[in-house]
Amino acid sequence: xxxxxxxxxxxxxxxxxxxxxxxxxxxxxxxxxxxxxxxxxxxxxxxxxxxxxxxxxxxxxxxxxxxxxxxxxxxxxxxxxxxxxxxxxxxxxxxxxxxxxxxxxxxxxxxxxxxxxxxxxxxxxxxxxxxxxxxxxxxxxxxxxxxxxxxxxxxxxxxxxxxxxxxxxxxxxxxxxxxxxxxxxxxxxxxxxxxxxxxxxxxxxxxxxxxxxxxxxxxxxxxxxxxxxxxxxxxxxxxxxxxxxxxxxxxxxxxxxxxxxxxxxxxxxxxxxxxxxxxxxxxxxxxxxxxxxxxxxxxxxxxxxxxxxxxxxxxxxxxxxxxxxxxxxxxxxxxxxxxxxxxxxxxxxxxxxxxxxxxxxxxxxxxxxxxxxxxxxxxxxxxxxxxxxxxxxxxxxxxxxxxxxxxxxxxxxxxxxxxxxxxxxxxxxxxxxxxxxxxxxxxxxxxxxxxxxxxxxxxxxxxxxxxxxxxxxxxxxxxxxxxxxxxxxxxxxxxxxxxxxxxxxxxxxxxxxxxxxxxxxxxxxxxxxxxxxxxxxxxxxxxxxxxxxxx
Ligand code: NOJ
Ligand code: CA
Numbered sequence: 001x002x003x004x005x006x007x008x009x010x011x012x013x014x015x016x017x018x019x020x021x022x023x024x025x026x027x028x029x030x031x032x033x034x035x036x037x038x039x040x041x042x043x044x045x046x047x048x049x050x051x052x053x054x055x056x057x058x059x060x061x062x063x064x065x066x067x068x069x070x071x072x073x074x075x076x077x078x079x080x081x082x083x084x085x086x087x088x089x090x091x092x093x094x095x096x097x098x099x100x101x102x103x104x105x106x107x108x109x110x111x112x113x114x115x116x117x118x119x120x121x122x123x124x125x126x127x128x129x130x131x132x133x134x135x136x137x138x139x140x141x142x143x144x145x146x147x148x149x150x151x152x153x154x155x156x157x158x159x160x161x162x163x164x165x166x167x168x169x170x171x172x173x174x175x176x177x178x179x180x181x182x183x184x185x186x187x188x189x190x191x192x193x194x195x196x197x198x199x200x201x202x203x204x205x206x207x208x209x210x211x212x213x214x215x216x217x218x219x220x221x222x223x224x225x226x227x228x229x230x231x232x233x234x235x236x237x238x239x240x241x242x243x244x245x246x247x248x249x250x251x252x253x254x255x256x257x258x259x260x261x262x263x264x265x266x267x268x269x270x271x272x273x274x275x276x277x278x279x280x281x282x283x284x285x286x287x288x289x290x291x292x293x294x295x296x297x298x299x300x301x302x303x304x305x306x307x308x309x310x311x312x313x314x315x316x317x318x319x320x321x322x323x324x325x326x327x328x329x330x331x332x333x334x335x336x337x338x339x340x341x342x343x344x345x346x347x348x349x350x351x352x353x354x355x356x357x358x359x360x361x362x363x364x365x366x367x368x369x370x371x372x373x374x375x376x377x378x379x380x381x382x383x384x385x386x387x388x389x390x391x392x393x394x395x396x397x398x399x400x401x402x403x404x405x406x407x408x409x410x411x412x413x414x415x416x417x418x419x420x421x422x423x424x425x426x427x428x429x430x431x432x433x434x435x436x437x438x439x440x441x442x443x444x445x446x447x448x449x450x451x452x453x454x455x456x457x458x459x460x461x462x463x464x465x466x467x468x469x470x471x472x473x474x475x476x477x478x479x480x481x482x483x484x485x486x487x488x489x490x491x492x493x494x495x496x497x498x499x500x501x502x503x504x505x506x507x508x509x510x511x512x513x514x515x516x517x518x519x520x521x522x523x524x525x526x527x528x529x530x531x532x533x534x535x536x537x538x539x540x541x542x543x544x545x546x547x548x549x550x551x
Contacts, residue, residue, distance in 0.1 A: 025438035048476030207268035217248035284323035352417030392468035
């Protein structure tokens with residue numbers, strides 16, 4: 001069971017992200033679901049994680065993988081029922097796994113009753129006031145109210161047809177046109193989200209990962225911003241983008257924190273905000289959120305200096321507010337790190353890869369991914385893992401284009417493939433053509449399941465001592481037992497350029513990113529090594545991380 005008296009669990013927690021559509025299908029419709037997850041929670045517990053984070057499973061037309069929520073306080077029938085959710089939480093808690101769910105407060109689905117009511121109501125009505133409805137520019141209002149662009153390409157505005165059939169107002173959507181942005185200046189929106197928080201807290205959840213939480217408040221007057229935003233948001237010409245990181249977001253987070261704090265145990269908020277470390281840190285001040293993903297770290301290339309600098313700046317920014325740093329290398333929005341590191345040079349994180357694009361070097365990517373993971377798990381703070389990274393899964397780069405579901409593919413007029421390649425069903429074993437994910441054929445799972453994923457299956461890797469799965473298990477076990485968590489990071493002198501070296505208490509960590517092989521000290525006892533060869537050679541070669549002690 002989880003320990004409700006432990007109010008610091010989240011400071012060091014390893015939290016495993018589950019993408020419900022792709023984890024395990026219990027009823028043979030080719031789509032993962034809540035009962036499927038419940039049955040497979042042993043895998044997460046035996047990995048050594050402390051919690052799971054579930055991407056959205058709420059009623060939704062699934063235009064953006066469920067990040068288009070039509071009803072915030074229910075379960076989509078394709079994923080199960082509220083009773084299935086309760087059973088999942090009960091089983092997780094039994095296994096000492098906490099449960100974090102996704103809160104999507106920036107936008108609803110266009111199918112949400114409030115948006116349907118807004119469409120049916122008059123301009124200027126209270127119903128429209130819950131969203132950002134504006135008159136268009138131009139003689140006939142035929143131009144969008146401003147020049148903002150959608151994160152998924154194209155304008156961030158869509159024009160509606162009024163009930164009398166005439167072309168009418170426009171509404172704002174920072175994402176797909178089926179995801180209208182809520183107007184957080186409307187008190188009704190705030191009240192409704194507080195009800196949603198309480199609904200899930202009452203059901204026993206241990207926290208919320210908060211989707212694009214830095215976009216809730218828009219600058220007054222919605223001033224011009226003609227630039228697209230991708231990745232970590234930076235001011236341009238000294239201006240903060242008017243849709244990100246506005247001061248008003250903090251008051252909302254403080255209200256939510258007070259609600260969470262009124263519940264038994266330590267329930268947490270984790271910010272999804274693509275901001276630089278010093279801005280992210282403001283979200284985790286003591287009375288706001290507990291954690292915020294460190295996307296500046298995720299964005300770093302396999303470059304020792306860049307990685308070390310980001311570690312230093314992230315720790316400094318978070319130390320200044322007394323918050324832990326929250327590391328992450330993969331999630332459902334970015335190319336899997338086992339593929340990302342298989343390129344030399346930058347990759348567009350969210351753009352996906354097609355068969356005709358340059359392909360990652362798979363062995364190199366996996367070798368570096370194992371090293372990168374061991375480095376991340378040695379850093380002070382919390383870490384998020386994304387389902388499948390413990391198997392070293394590569395991005396699927398040969399999805400047929402007609403199978404693609406990411407809305408960016410259509411909105412970009414088939415220029416940007418998007419994020420489907422990291423969302424492919426999880427390979428459990430080789431018992432069916434869809435690798436134990438579902439009883440249906442590989443071609444009938446919601447995204448087709450590639451046959452080569454079978455070689456990465458959890459069942460196969462569980463039996464191999466040197467598999468990536470075994471490496472994750474042993475590393476997480478050492479992370480727990482070695483007194484890493486209690487000790488701050490101390491930089492050790494770098495053995496040579498291209499390496500990163502530090503200690504946590506008695507544990508030394510060396511990552512050789514691009515340097516000459518580093519000999520292990522003669523008295524070193526290896527705790528974990530991303531490359532098993534190190535045990536024989538006693539050399540830390542390129543693309544390798546080793547944890548060791550010398551006592
Ligand atoms: C971030 C989510 O992780 C992503 O999947 C989604 O498309 C956008 N926010 C919009 O909700
Ligand atoms: Ca199913």
